[in-house]
Every structure is written in C-alpha cells, then in structure tokens.
Amino acid sequence: MSKIFVIPDVHLKPWMFEKASEILSEQDYLQVVGHTPVISAIQEGNLLSLDNFSTYRDGIPYGDQRFVFVDTTEKTWQFA
Numbered sequence: 001m002s003k004i005f006v007i008p009d010v011h012l013k014p015w016m017f018e019k020a021s022e023i024l025s026e027q028d029y030l031q032v033v034g035h036t037p038v039i040s041a042i043q044e045g046n047l048l049s050l051d052n053f054s055t056y057r058d059g060i061p062y063g064d065q066r067f068v069f070v071d072t073t074e075k076t077w078q079f080a
Contacts, residue, residue: 030075040064041077048077 031047037054040063048070052063067080 030072032070037062041068
C-alpha cells in the first residue's frame, strides 16, 4: 500500500508537522518531487526529483525530457 501525505499550504496546524515527521522517519516511502528543475531524473535516498521537462526563459529545454514510470507500490522507477 502506498503512503501519501499532503500538507496544505494554508491553515497549517502544529500536529501536521508532527505527523509528517512520523511518516517521513519510517523510511517506507518514495517522495517524488517535480518542482525543482534537473537535467535528468535523480534519486537520492527516498527522494526522486523528476522536473526534467523544464525550459529556460527563452523556451530552450532544460533537462533530458525523458518520461519516467514510478511504481508507488514497489517504490521503484524507470525511464519509459
């Protein structure tokens, strides 16, 4: 079973941070991030950064623009 925990950016409550800490400390998750540009998908520990479809201001691609399949049950990923 996949674990997903979303912290909304409004009306934050202190217990939300405690719950997030509890979940993230279990090491039984794969966090997928797509808002920080990278040249190619990269995994460091349980963090997978995938924003390889970004562009420079002039529209030139930044990143290899390869699709990635993420298996949230097995916590694995591969290029398409």
